[in-house]
Amino acid sequence: MRTIGIVLAGGLSRRFGSPKAFAMSGDKHFYEIAVDVLSPLCDQVVIVTRPELIQRHREEDYVLTDIIEFAGLGPLAGILSGMESVEADRYVVLPTDMPYVTSEVLEKLMGYHKKGITAVISEERRHPLVSIWDNHFKNALRNALENERLSVMRLLDENHSCWIPGYLLTDNEELVFTNVNTPDVLERG
Numbered sequence: 001m002r003t004i005g006i007v008l009a010g011g012l013s014r015r016f017g018s019p020k021a022f023a024m025s026g027d028k029h030f031y032e033i034a035v036d037v038l039s040p041l042c043d044q045v046v047i048v049t050r051p052e053l054i055q056r057h058r059e060e061d062y063v064l065t066d067i068i069e070f071a072g073l074g075p076l077a078g079i080l081s082g083m084e085s086v087e088a089d090r091y092v093v094l095p096t097d098m099p100y101v102t103s104e105v106l107e108k109l110m111g112y113h114k115k116g117i118t119a120v121i122s123e124e125r126r127h128p129l130v131s132i133w134d135n136h137f138k139n140a141l142r143n144a145l146e147n148e149r150l151s152v153m154r155l156l157d158e159n160h161s162c163w164i165p166g167y168l169l170t171d172n173e174e175l176v177f178t179n180v181n182t183p184d185v186l187e188r189g
């Protein structure tokens, strides 16, 4: 089964104040952490970012921008752009702003994936962007974007999606599923 990893690295990072993909944790940029987490599990990893950030990536990264007609419309645009760039049976999506998710966690999530979309719910918070998408969801995604239905949660609610509790994936779900939207979250970590 061919599996592609999609790193969501676009967006405006308004709350963070600078592009989150280039925030640092230890000696790595957030986007590098996401690539390293996905690489052992996937045949290929694509990073979907904003046009002005492409030059900041390493030569070895496979980086692309959102499909022009949907550019900047949010995470759904990034997911569809990644899915349409490389043919595969399934796509493992990871946002750059969740740098504590590990390969082990995603491997377990992949073990629970049967069909449709599989995502994580941790301590009653849903994480629709830590997720696995079957190829055939491209149509539903494109349709949603064309009709300006931009909510990932809504798309998952309207389609076959399976929510896996975080405690089945890690015994440290509070840290692992931390969403770094503001610099103070990083400082606390």
Ligand SMILES: Nc1nc2c(ncn2[C@@H]2O[C@H](COP(=O)(O)OP(=O)(O)OP(=O)(O)O)[C@@H](O)[C@H]2O)c(=O)[nH]1
Residues within 6 Å of the ligand: 008, 009, 010, 011, 012, 013, 014, 015, 016, 020, 021, 048, 049, 050, 066, 071, 072, 073, 074, 075, 077, 078, 079, 094, 095, 096, 097, 129, 181
């Ligand atoms: N490719 C792509 N990724 C996006 C887009 N919008 C958000 N993302 C990514 O999706 C994840 C969640 O993004 P958010 O935190 O909801 O949005 P944001 O624009 O990055 O941040 P705020 O401006 O603070 O809301 C992050 O990893 C972003 O990099 C987009 O339009 N295209």
